[in-house]
Amino acid sequence: MDSLTAVLDALEPLFPALEADYKDLHAHPELAFQEKRTAALVAERLAAQGGWEITSGVGRTGVVAVLRNGEGPVVMLRADMDALPVKEATGLPYASTVTATDDTGAEVPVMHACGHDLHVAALLGSCAVLAARTGHWKGTVVAVFQPGEESGYGARSMVDDGLFERFPKPDVILGQHVGPGPVGLIATCPGTVMGATDSITVKLFGRGGHGSKPEAAVDPVLMAASLVLRLQSIVSRETAAQEPVVVTVGKLQAGTTAAVIPDTAELGINVRTSSAPVREKVLAAIERLAKAESDAAGATAEPEITPVYHLPMTVNDTAAAERVADAHRAAFGAGAVMTMGPTTASEDFGILATAAQVPSVYWFWGGLDPEEFTAAFAAGRLDDLPQNHAPTFAPQAGPALDVGVRSIVAAALSWLSDTPAETEA
Numbered sequence: 437m438d439s440l441t442a443v444l445d446a447l448e449p450l451f452p453a454l455e456a457d458y459k460d461l462h463a464h465p466e467l468a469f470q471e472k473r474t475a476a477l478v479a480e481r482l483a484a485q486g487g488w489e490i491t492s493g494v495g496r497t498g499v500v501a502v503l504r505n506g507e508g509p510v511v512m513l514r515a516d517m518d519a520l521p522v523k524e525a526t527g528l529p530y531a532s533t534v535t536a537t538d539d540t541g542a543e544v545p546v547m548h549a550c551g552h553d554l555h556v557a558a559l560l561g562s563c564a565v566l567a568a569r570t571g572h573w574k575g576t577v578v579a580v581f582q583p584g585e586e587s588g589y590g591a592r593s594m595v596d597d598g599l600f601e602r603f604p605k606p607d608v609i610l611g612q613h614v615g616p617g618p619v620g621l622i623a624t625c626p627g628t629v630m631g632a633t634d635s636i637t638v639k640l641f642g643r644g645g646h647g648s649k650p651e652a653a654v655d656p657v658l659m660a661a662s663l664v665l666r667l668q669s670i671v672s673r674e675t676a677a678q679e680p681v682v683v684t685v686g687k688l689q690a691g692t693t694a695a696v697i698p699d700t701a702e703l704g705i706n707v708r709t710s711s712a713p714v715r716e717k718v719l720a721a722i723e724r725l726a727k728a729e730s731d732a733a734g735a736t737a738e739p740e741i742t743p744v745y746h747l748p749m750t751v752n753d754t755a756a757a758e759r760v761a762d763a764h765r766a767a768f769g770a771g772a773v774m775t776m777g778p779t780t781a782s783e784d785f786g787i788l789a790t791a792a793q794v795p796s797v798y799w800f801w802g803g804l805d806p807e808e809f810t811a812a813f814a815a816g817r818l819d820d821l822p823q824n825h826a827p828t829f830a831p832q833a834g835p836a837l838d839v840g841v842r843s844i845v846a847a848a849l850s851w852l853s854d855t856p857a858e859t860e861a
Contacts, residue, residue, distance in 0.1 A: 439572040440767060440849050446568040447561065447841060451834075454564070457481065458557035458837055459530040465519030465548045467536050468587035471497045474517045474556065478581045481560050485567040488579075491602070495594030499581040500603055503567060508575025509851045512606035512792075513844060514785060515552070515559035516585035522547040525827040550824045551614035551803060554831050556581060558612070558840030565845060573852035576604050580788075588635060588745030591784035595791040608756055609796040610847050611785045612840065616823050617802030618809035619835040622764045622843060623776045624799045626754040631680060631710040633782035634719060635744035638663070638703045638726050641737040647695040656701035657690045659733040663703065663726060664688065670721045681718060682708040682780050708780040710749060750786040753795030760797045763850035767842055776800070781824075797847070801839050803831030 457477065466474055475492055478499045482488045488501040497517075523545035524532045534546045548554075563579050580599070584590030617623065640660055645653030664685045675681045687704030691697070705722060709715040726739040764773045789796030802809070804821060812818050822828040831837075 440846055442572045443565050443569040443845055443849065444842060446565040447838075450561065450564050450568075451838070454557060454561045454841075455834055455837055457560065458553060458833060461553035461556055462528075462548050463530045463532055463534075465532050465534055465546045465553065466517075467521065467538060467546055468518040468584035468590065469496050470536060471517045471583050475499050475581065475583075478517075478556065478560065482563060482579070485564050487567050487570070488563070494599065494602075495583060495590065495597045497583040498590070498594050500599065501563065501579040502603055503563070503577045503579075505570045505576065506574040508573075508853045509607045510576045510578060510604045511848050511851045512578040512580060512609040512788070513559055513562065513848060514580040514582055514609060514611040514788065515555035516582045516590065517552055517556055518584055518586050518590065519546050519548045519552060520550060520586055520825060521545065522549040522825065522827050524549070526830040528830055547827065549826060549829050550586070551829070551831055552585065554614050554803065554836060554840060555612070557837055558844060561837070561841035562844040562848065565841070566848070573849055575852040577848065577852070578603055578606060585784055588633075588747055588784060591787040595787060599788070600792050606792060606794055608794060608851055609789050609792065610760070610844070611796070611798045612843060613783070613798070613800050614803040614831050614836060614840065615800045616804055616821050616829070617800065618804055618806035619802050619832050619839055620768065620772055620806060621802040622768060622773045622799060623801070624752070624757055624761045624764070624773065624797075625776045625778060626752055626757040628710060628749050628778045629752050629798055630750035630783050630786075631708045631778060631780050632715055632749045633747045634707040634715070636705045636707065636719075636722065637740075637742045637744055638705060638722070639740040639742070640701045640703070640726070640730060641735050641739070642697070642699060642701070642733070643736050644699040645697045647697055650697060653697040654734050654736060655697050656735075657698065659729055659735065660688055660690060660701035660703055662733075663729045666725050666729060667705070667722065670718055670725070674721055675714060675718065679714050680708070680710050680778065680780050681714060682706075683718065683722070708782060710778055710780070747782045747784050748786050748790065750783050750798055752797050756795040756797045759850050760799060760847045763846040764799075764843060767846035768839075799843070799847075801836070801843055803836040805832055
């Protein structure tokens, strides 16, 4: 019996409770850096498994657990915990009805619309089977339950709180993300797997007035509307067609009532790029266009352009990525593992590997019903399937969780050295 099979033999009796934890996490989502209930559940489950050295409150609300099992490699496994300000529309019996106060003081609905609840449950399951079968591997596992990925500050907060000084430094860092593919499919990518992202706020200054006398005011709403349209020309006219660039205005706020022209308007802009020169060009273009629109409208002041956060590209170490892919082929079959190209989505996972200066691998696994996915593919309507961040995104609880656990364990064991089964504790 090989070590993977032996370790995963521990999963079946644990699975019903693990699936219940997943549904509980889904029903009780928490925003970035508010993950106190989630962190408490994680710490409680790890303590029940035995053997883990558990530290809570890392990077504010993160949890780090260390399982030492003799001499061998140190493998770090990471899952993100936070949810999104999205109102759930899945219709699931365990759907979220939670609301919370966001950083602006607004009351917002909260949902695990990106699958982080599944990430947490999958890592908990992986920790459980590794702890239960220590006779089949050697080394050290560092399980990182990270807060605040959606905020852009989560990984950095853990690094700044001494993640690589207070805990064993890893030889490799592994992470995964559920996506809108079919359950059973694993997707990997050597080299750049996700692009960089920048979040920017642009505040435009007009002069308020009565809605009946626009000539006596300087309308920042019109200014903002013109800028929203003009920003799209950065992709269509200022970057090469082969460059993956996305510029999205996800927030536009101005005024409080229809009959009053406000003083200001504010845009929240999200940028996705896949190279440093293109990123610099796009950011410079945003600044140039914001100032030009302000000048054209006779703005009362130059726009305020405020960087909110920047996430670097996520880059898989090529050799390590192939090692993980080989492990997944052995675990799931060669036909279940595909090589994908870079995506314009972004993550803060890469901050961990950059800070530690060690190889890292990040892969995706499918969470949707394979029959539904196949039907959509045949009909040419894949875009109709629920995507991450959508209020209808709902991975198949049991099957997706099972694959999530097995994919982490397979990847981890490709580093953790084998030992004879008869030495099992």
